[in-house]
Amino acid sequence: MDENKNTSAASDAETPAAPKKVRRVGRVAFALLLIATGVLLLIQQFVPNFDLLSIVRFAPALLIVLGVEILIYSARSDVKVKFDWLSVLGCGFILVVVGCSSLVPVLWNLYGPSRDYAQNRYQKELQDQFYQAMNADSELKSKIRNLQIYVAFNHTESGEYTLQDMDSVSVYVELPENGYTDAVDFAADCRRIADLSEKSGVNADDYNFNSYSNNGGNGNRYSLSFLSSFVEGLTDEQLAQRVCAYYDYDGESFENKADRDNTAAAELREQVIAEYKNDNNDAYPSEDYITEQVQKRMALLFPVPAASEAPAATPETAA
Incomplete structure (x- = not known):
């Protein structure tokens, strides 16, 4: 066992x-x-x-x-x-x-191309709408040298190619070269253009305005950019404080008109004296002659724009 x-x-x-x-x-x-x-x-x-x-x-x-x-x-x-x-x-x-x-x-x-096509279509439609709005002020419309409206689709929803709240519309306007005597006049036209744009329903998010000096680099140059809601409640003088102003002479920019004019006058004075002495056997010109010639040449370099006419009356201003 x-x-x-x-x-x-x-x-x-x-x-x-x-x-x-x-x-x-x-x-x-x-x-x-x-x-x-x-x-x-x-x-x-x-x-x-x-x-x-x-x-x-x-x-x-x-x-x-x-x-x-x-x-x-x-x-x-x-x-x-x-x-x-x-x-x-x-x-x-x-x-x-x-x-x-x-x-x-x-x-x-x-x-994709569909998105670009939709943006370009909106840009063209808004530009046409903008120019139609300018018909209310033909004098102001004639000052516009170039207009570009850019539409940016910032939304990402597939297939949605319509303007939505998150999208942006930017307006770029080029005004006459040497077309303004000071920043206040320039700001006033910018405001009038923006107001007509808003009334037409363009509803841009921001505006950008420029007025350049001439091709020779002589004259006044102004630029102004602002959001569409910024100008509300501001006077033209207050809006002008936002204007970037430059005063050009012979391709060089000055921050104020006095410095530009003094530099130009000094150079023109030397030119007048040199030309006179060359034509008159080295004789020195009189001060009156020098002053007169310098003023004439300054007027040619920096012509004063014609005074703008008063804005056309609208139902709001007529009231």
């Missing part, structure tokens, strides 16, 4: 333990991702304006699936857990493909 017991105990001790099943983490996540990807790409093909990018933002949920797999398999003593690296790499590759596919409609909407 003892011998049988010992033989049975030895036999039990020598019996090997059952091998653990190997479970590769990542296969379930890979399979689910393949199914979801196929479904989403089909929906993108047949559903207009489907926002695939918003779905791709839930990609971190894949990590949750992998974590659940690990917890389930680790809880079982008869299972050995291993990572299926091919499945994990496959998941990453599919996410890259889907992410690129979701960005294609967004990039097309932002940089």
Whole structure:
């Protein structure tokens, strides 16, 4: 009896333990991702304006699936857990493909020809509308040398090519070269143009005005930029304080008119004296002659613009 017991105990001790099943983490996540990807790409093909990018933002949920797999398999003593690296790499590759596919409609909407065409169409329509508004003041309209209106679509909704609140409209107006005697006159015309623009419904976000000196680099140069809401409540004199004014002579800019005129007068004086002495056997001209010639040449260099007529009466001003 003892011998049988010992033989049975030895036999039990020598019996090997059952091998653990190997479970590769990542296969379930890979399979689910393949199914979801196929479904989403089909929906993108047949559903207009489907926002695939918003779905791709839930990609971190894949990590949750992998974590659940690990917890389930680790809880079982008869299972050995291993990572299926091919499945994990496959998941990453599919996410890259889907992410690129979701960005294609967004990039097309932002940089595609349809967006540019819509912006150009709006720019032309607003320019026509702007010029029609200027018909209310023909004298002011005649001063406009160049007009550019730029429309920028800042919204990113796919397929939406209409002006929205977040979009911007900028107006650039070039006024006559050497057309203003001072910044106040320049600011007054800028205000009148902006007011007519607003009344016509252009509703620009900002205005930019420029008046340059002549091609020889002589004259007065003014620039003014402001938001459409800025001018409300300001007088022309107050608005003129925002004007950037430069006074040019022979291509050189001066910050004030007096310095420019003094520099020009001094150089013209030397020219007048040199020319007179050359024509009159080195005789020196009289001061009256010098002053007269300098004034004439100053008037040619810096002509005084014709006085602007009063703005045309409107129902508001007539009242």
